[in-house]
Amino acid sequence: MIDYEPVIGMEVHAELLTESKMFCKCKVDFGGAPNSRVCPVCLGLPGSLPVANEKAVEYVVRAALALNCTISEESLFHRKNYFYPDMAKNYQISQYDFPIGSNGWIDITVDGDTRRIRIRRVHLEEDTGKLIHAGGNESLVDYNRSGLPLMEVVTEADIHSAEEAREYLVRLRAILTYLGVNDGKMEEGSLRCEPNISIRQKGTAKLGTKTELKNLNSFRAVFSGVQYETERQTNVLNEGGKVIQETRRWDDANNRTASMRVKELEQEYRYFPDPDLVALHFTTDYIERQRSILPELPDEKKTRLMEKWGLPAYDAEIITDSRAMADFFEETVEHCPDAKTVSNWIMGDLAKLLNAAGLDISDCKVKPVDFARMLTLIQEGTISGKIAKGVFDDMFETGKAPDAIVKSGGMTQISDEHEILGVIDRVLGENSEAVAKIAAGDMKPMGFLVGQIMRHTQGRANPEVVNRLLKKRVAEPAN
Amino acid sequence: MELFQLTAHELHKKLKSREISALELTQSVLGRISSVDGQVRSFVTVTNEIALETARAVDKQIAGGGDVSPLAGIPIAIKDNMCTNGVRTTCSSKMLENFIPPYSATVVEKLAEAGAIMVGKTNLDEFAMGSSTENSALFVTHNPWNLDKVPGGSSGGSAAAVAADEAVLALGSDTGGSIRQPAAFCGVVGMKPTYGRVSRYGLVAFASSLDQIGPITKDVTDTAILLGAISGKDSMDSTSVDIPVPDYTAALKNDVRGMKIGIPKEFFAQGVRPEISEAVMKAVEALKALGADYKEVSMPIMEYTLPTYYILAPSEASSNLARYDGVRYGHRSKHSSDVMSMFMKTRDEGFGAEVKQRIMIGTYALSAGYYDAYYLKAQKVRTLVRQAYDEAFEEFDVLISPTAPSVAFGIGEKANDPLEMKLADVCTIPVNMAGIPAMSMTCGFYDGLPIGMQIMGKPFGEETMLQVAYTYEQNTDHHTMKPGL
Incomplete structure (x- = not known):
């Protein structure tokens, strides 16, 4: 052929x-x-x-x-x-x-x-x-x-x-x-x-x-x-x-x-x-006057985003396909300088929601400054990544600021060790079989226990703290 | 003298001094129309009511004090290819027989602002294509000097109306001589201004790069007044030129001393009758006696202007007239079965033979494979014609020639000889090709019919032309002659 x-x-x-x-x-x-x-x-x-x-x-x-x-x-x-x-x-x-x-x-x-x-x-x-x-x-x-x-x-x-x-x-x-x-x-x-x-x-x-x-x-x-x-x-x-x-x-x-x-x-x-x-x-x-008033064009913007914010070429290309998208990105990174995280969220969750709603980014209710704040809340450990997705859905729907959503929904992450230990002990008490298996050297039930702890805290427990404390607890049980 | 016989500048004095009212004047002119238009047939539409209403409004204004513009209360006829809001604009074609425009041409607006009174719309060769007004699809207009003769064309209705005192002033349009040739045949003054001097907005296009609106009047002073009123840059016409409009009446000086007149010999060949050449040369001698100087000049390119014109004008016309298809306005065939047949039958029924012929010639000349040989070549000749005039005007202030090769010919006489008919425009066409201004005025009579003399000027040199024309008029009495209607 x-x-x-x-x-x-x-x-x-x-x-x-x-x-x-x-x-x-x-x-x-x-x-x-x-x-x-x-x-x-x-x-x-x-x-x-x-x-x-x-x-x-x-x-x-x-x-x-x-x-x-x-x-x-x-x-x-x-x-x-x-x-x-x-x-x-x-x-x-x-x-x-x-x-x-x-x-x-x-x-x-x-x-x-x-x-x-x-x-x-x-x-x-x-x-x-x-x-x-x-x-x-x-x-x-x-x-x-x-x-x-x-x-x-x-x-x-x-x-x-x-x-x-x-x-x-x-x-x-x-x-x-x-x-x-x-x-x-x-x-x-x-x-x-x-x-x-x-x-x-x-x-x-x-x-x-x-x-x-x-x-x-x-x-x-x-x-x-x-x-x-x-x-x-x-x-x-x-x-x-x-x-x-x-x-x-x-x-x-x-x-x-x-x-x-x-x-x-x-x-x-x-x-x-x-x-x-x-x-x-x-x-x-x-002609020169017209040339001089040309705005920054996609290719220039792409190069600049790569140089200034260290974005990978692929991300920069996609972000600059739309001027409104690029503007959104830039305004966001002004407040939350982790450029790669910002671009991941824009190309991932935000793009998904926009597509599903059939909206252009220029019609999006989320303000870049709020978007940046939400990402900061994750970084600071105030909310978990998982919680953040729910918060973002709400922001996209209502245009509300993330702090307000987090506060009213009681979504703040629990990192307090004392509080988490309390939950761990309760879960261990309720699941003696699992505890026994672990004691016998079978670590499989660990995941199950983490799940139970998260369930008891409505997902608000800081996973890192949970993992650390749980490991410690099963290794050296309290009394 | 009856009021309808007077010129605009004479009437203006009477109106200003309130010796007469605009209403009286308008009634006088409308009365004249009803008594002679049955014979002359200048008008497609007489706008009695609008005229009387406007006259009353003008009288009210005059009574209220303040300035009376030179055209306030002056009855004027408009060639029926200029759009008039609410008044039928036919182009003397079956295609637009019942077309009522929803807007007015810029010149019509300007006249209305100046207080001029439109008494009607005048007959023309269909879509301004012709030299005798015999191509009107509505009826034939007669020459007031001899009703068996044509009034010339295509502005035959406007020229006849002024000659027959059915209007004090008129507007014509000139694509290849359509103001000047009928002015010559009817013994009145007609001017084609420089291309771009007057807005074409609202003038139904024949050949856009050649069309120009201009005055047809009883004397040179009225031409100067009317020209001033219609000239100027129009934001609605990209081809109108932004050059200040002078006070043309200031150019009306009885003085041609030191003026250099060129006599282009090619304009005296090509079938120009001896009685015409003689009358024109006599007029030139008269100007010489008044202190001007003249000299013969040769412009060999003129030999090619007629064939060139008959490529360019039909080419543009073929495109300009494409819009008459029955979809939006005008005639629509009742015998069509689909869109294509509607287009074809509408155009077949709506256009007359001359229009169809020109559309076909133009379509051919623009077609792939012929464009270079015809349209492009013709544009090159056009450039040469312009250059020839530029050169001549380096030496001369004006050029003088016959307006037409003969006096008015008989109705039907050339109807079957299209070439002979087109030769009637041989002296006027080069002017449109070059875009320069030119005017025609009477310089004698032959066989009871007026002979026209053409004065050609530099681009935007209307003032010099007017001065020469005014001087000639002041020292002769042809303009005082009236047809014996």
Whole structure:
């Protein structure tokens, strides 16, 4: 059997977090009644004209810089002409041969190997409206989305596995959300990913026929979709078939892709410069000013966390995938400098609870300072690690401070030797058989006895003290 | 003299001194429309009620004291390709026959603020594509000087309305001569300002990089007044230019001494009738007698402007007119079974032959494989045209040529000869290609029909043009002639 590898290029569309639309003053927002955020411009009424949103241009320049792109001195808007009912003008204002940014890259790490994914271009365009099929022979159009500013990021075909595809998207999303230009919400469609996938015999250069994947609404879908499509194409070729050029839709419920439409011809878009808009000119001053206000980006932050707090690369990578997560980490370690413990808790218990609740860390009720306090309570021996998990569940649920929870729940750890000895003696008295076995040299019942002691103290006894005192007691029983 | 016969600056004095009221004036003009428009057919829509209501409001304002703006109370006609909130804007097309815009063009807003009174919307060649107003899908407009002749186009309705005293002022739009050529045919003054001088927001686009709104008036002074009122940077139009608007009336000086006039010989070739060349040269001699100097200049690139224009304008039009698909507004075919057939039948039924032809030419010129040979090449020619003008203006203050190769032709005469029809714009098209300003004014008559002289100026050189035009007007009496309606 021939060994194939996938060759993947990614197109990502990111809605920009501007206040108004790309070419008019309509508000950018979600929800609301259909066609409630429209005006002559985004409805394409006769005589209306577009005016480019400077903030959107600025956002794309910043994103392009963060993606290590070259910024064009002159950038043009082109019209992409095609007929579709969700298009207010039957052309989309986009960019063609003079995009804002080009020739950039992102480094990704998969299984410890770092690879460079080249970015071909970063450009700005307007979104289309949305078709709603009303049933029967009728369709409705909602133009609220028409004219939203959309940034497109296109890679070279440098991606060669589903893991890389997912990791590329994770890092791209991190960069865009760090910049604050996109909210990263794939489920809501504000970050949309469309990979082009073909396969080729490993070690050869000739590219196969590609398919384009749509409807990938999560990182998991990107991974599974690319993996499925790679396997599907491999099977087609192994069975002597031919891959056809088409757009395929990821079916999340059934975990498979299905054909949407076959691309028989190259689409004819009749691109030409939009005469209603003037060229964008970027001076070196402007570009450098934008560069100077870039925030710390994921890679820089990762390096810094490793250097400053001694985090392992793996932890630093995961923590910096989200700016909010990294901020949470940093605020916590300010108050509880045991960085590894903090990152363990964030990647473990906190991530688990967030996932289960379907929340982003930015929605989390636990304040970093309280989180740090809880970890300190463990370190100081006030509560046990086991108790701490319950306390943390409560903090996550209610946002209460850990001290309050511990106090009201009587969860303080018992380390007082006198108190613990009392319990030990009671347990030993109740379990003479076990004591006898131990006396005969069979140490097995020790674990059972520890369990009984913890049960009597509702788990609050300091395990270390219990172990020490118990050992001592069975070795030299009191009277 | 009836009120409707006067110019805006004459009427302004009477309004300001309260010799007349805006209501009286408006009634006079509306009366004129109802008595002659049955023959001339300038108007697609007459906005009687709005006009009277506005006039009353203006009178109230004047009575309240304070400044009376030069346009307050002055009746004006608007070409029906400029959006008017709540008033049907048809572009003289079946496609938009019942389209009522929910917003007004910036120029319409500016006029309203200045207190001008819109009396109606005027006929045009469908979507401004044509040179005779015969391409209107609604009806044909007649030349007030001779009802068997065309008024020119595409702003034929606006030019005819001013010539027939159905409006004191009018707005036209000019993509390849659509203000200047009908102004010439109808014996009025028409100006295409520098590209970017006037906002295009709300002007239904034909060819965005060439379209420009401008005044059509009875004399040069009114052109200066109206130009001042509509000019200026508009935040809604990225292509409008942020250059301060001067007081154009200050440029109205009866003095051309030392002025250097270029006579581009290519504009006198290409089928220009001898009677036209003679009249224009006579006017140039008159200016020379008043102290100007003139010299012939050659601009060989002009030979290529017509074919170049007929690639660029249709290319942009093919995209601009794509939005008329029956989904959101305008005509929608009742005979469609799915979205694609709705698009196709709507456009088939809604557009006239000339519009369809231009959409097809433009679609072709922009297609992969042809783009470089047509659109891109045409853009390069355009750059050369601009350079040719730049060079000429290093030497000359203005250039003078005929506006059109002939006087107004007969209705139906060129309907079957599209090439001959397009040659009617040969003198005006280069101006749009270069984005420079130009105006047309009457410099004589032939066969009872006005002859137009075109004055071309440097970018944002409207003042110099106006000065030359004003001087010529002050020393001649063509502008006092009225058609015998």
